[in-house]
Amino acid sequence: MTGYDRIVEADAEEECRAWIRKLIDAKDEVVAFVDARLNGGGAGTYKGFFKGSFNLSYHIDFGDRRPSVLIRFAMPGESVTPWRAEKVANEVRFIEYLRENTSIPLPHIHCWGSVEESPQQLGPFIIMDFVRGTRLSTFLRRPTDDEYEAAILNPDLNEATLDKVYEQIADYMLQMSCLAFSRIGAISKDDGESGTWTVTGRPLTFDMNILATSTGYPVDQFHTAPLDLASDFFELVARQHLLHLDTQRNLADDEADAQRRFVARQRFKQLIPKYCTDNAGPFKIFCDDMQPSNMLIDPDTLRITAMLDFEFTNSMPAQFAYDPPWWLLLRGPGIWIEDDGMDDFLASYVPRMEQFLRALERVEAKSSLVRGGGPAEELRLSTRMRDSWRTGCFWFNYAARRCLDVDVIYWEALHDHEDGDGLSLLDPATRAEAGRLVRTKMEQLSAYEAECATRFPEESSK
Template sequence: METNALIDLVHQVQGELWVDKVNETYRTGRLCQWVSTFHPNKLPCQLDGTFHHGAFNAGMKMVFSDSTAWMVRFPRAGMVCDNCADEKVAMEVTALNLIHDRTTIPVPKVQAWGSAATNPLGLGPFIMMDFIDGVSLSDILRDPNAERPSRVVREDISNSDIEYIYRQLANFLLQLFMLDFDQIGSLPSPQTEAQGPTPPRPLTFKAHSILQNGGIDIFGDRAKGFATTTEYFQYVAKQDWEQLVHQPNSTVGSYDAQNKYMAFKVLEGLVPDFVHPKYNHGKFKLICDDLGLANLIVRGREDLTVIGVVDLEWSYIGPTQLFGSAPWWLLQDRPVNSAWDCKDDELPTIASRYSKCLETFIRVLEEEEARIPEHQEKELSSLVKWSQASGAMWLHMLLLSGFNDHRSFPFTQLRRHLGATEWARREKEFDNAAELGAFAARKVSDLDNYDKALEELEDKKALLDSGKITKEEFVANALIDSGLVPAP
């Protein structure tokens, strides 16, 4: 499923405006002056190097006059939903503090943080944390010669290096697995002394991406909690259906619309079949949707010892079996991405690499469990193996990501696990010609209207590119035309 290009165009220009503001605050010296106010001794600082741009954040290394260094990080406007930015930062601060206090995982220490309202520079919420001086593992693992940019681990990485990396991350996961929680939901904000009896529905990677890049709010009533894993999984599976129904470009034609209709209906109905009965009612675990190889900072290209675990956004309390699933990150890239797509239900060549890496991960996880007295029962590795044998791992991958497609690698594997006959039986329950026809007709109409609106917005973008209107005018007009803000 594609992102909503109408929204993406607006976010692109919003991001450019925000970068202009960041550059201006640095040029005038206000940025460094502001950062210095948070140092215990108010020492002056300066920017070291250039801005670091990740998928969701922009960071900058600030060095104080006593040579201490902080990473000052902001959610990127246009990449993070304005209404979610404060919560995203607060949840990450809570996660970092929790992990720092209760594990030996090398996360950076938070020195200061604040909401958008507390930032006089108008750059949004922020975190200031100790700078970890190392090399991003993601940069080491990527193939610089790939035909198209990809996060997939390059093939010339040695098995011994892969095993060394997995072993360290397995040890981190075993430490996190020791942390138990009573309810599924958001982490408590660092500014909140006491949370209500029911924690809010979490700000997940999936929910945010569907809102920010699809334009669809699929949270529902965030005050309503979840008593069981089954309830939570059904809620998350429903998010795919809501996106399919309400995002105007979620399908590409009548045939595609009907196929997705049945596939997503079947997906919702599958949830109870893939819930581990032992873990349905808790305890629950700290989940970080985006935690993987790309979060690791290592000493250097020749020394892959992890010295930092960073970017722990999209953290919340979730089901134990989701924590203990076969990892999506074994090859760094998400298997829901198009590079993994199946053609005519034939598995992509990358599937065999993933399977081999999963065998390696399970082995090193069991070896690490054997070394730790608290993990002698090998509960985590048993859960990972259960997710593989039961097929739940494929459901988990879909639950963790938005913009799912019925031709994706996890979706195809889920169908294969159930078997063609059983999948067809379940699809037949929704094979109602009248309902399918009406749904497909509406989605075709939605797409026609979307294409017209996109053409008009692209014309306005051309005016911006030619200098005939400003970025501010483009964003304001686009928001009014979309109905997101009222006309003056």
């Protein structure tokens, strides 16, 4: 996986740490704010905090007066500061939509508000029910004494336990796959009598947040409106991949690496016609961060008690919803392949994928969404997922959603190795551009390393 820009990341961490200190200092004020919002009668007490990748939450209890809640703030630095309001609004709306249209276990949202409404203007917030449970990723991971060790699926979990977990998630994914919109982007609800949900905003994605907070990507170059065609979305992503290559100074380690990344990203663009399906829609609900670390489970009953974190959910190209889950091994495919190789990944992933698809087929056999007027066999979600894997669309889709993994995914999963270094697959003008790009990346890398030596002198002296 491509590394982050250390300087950009350090600046983001500094901003985040300053904000966390402010939040800690305002703890009593935050508790009083939540108490007042929920008519707690002064019973609210601070019970602890939870820090995620993009948010920090305070757990506030009210004793016997009412159930406890979380107030969750989007963290600046980890989330792009100007986008925090957009991110929170998108999440609240998708949770409301999913509560109306599915049986997915979602926390009840009591209220939410803007940075101006928050105590000490800490940021846009959501106040939601506190749901008890163990993170599913913790339950599923291989036991370890090292809390920083990468999560890996516990090989000693019995099949029946995994089946029970997979069937629940398969049910939720099936329900989401039946919801459709006519455009790509974020949704909102009509304030009128109809209460109709439509796409009204751009698709704010997980990848956009990573690019902006960790690579130095120019934020003003992101798209700002909904899209009408899947091909338009993929063309936009291809431009995003190429601009990322141009702008992250430490993206390539040497000239050969720079050329490989250039070829991979140009070839991704060329592959759009091959892999872009259902171009004109309908488009499907897709949550790119729907994975075990954002699910809670009761370890005694194996019942999933809550699905969390829908901030980067959008109406997206339907083929994303038709992929087998990428998270079945807990560790992402890009990291696994880079560390251990494709053969090792496939040997571990394919058995779990087949187990998940069998669970999905059992869910489909019992579901009213499939029986009695449901889709024909060739259109069922399980069939579509098998097709996605068989055709390689799974890998194209994953590369589209992961700017930091696109290069390794292309070379390991999408490139025909009979085509050598891939330069012959590019037109003459694009091949000529490769030389300029390589020179530019080496100049950028030299300047970046010099700046790092000044910024982090303690590391350069080691």
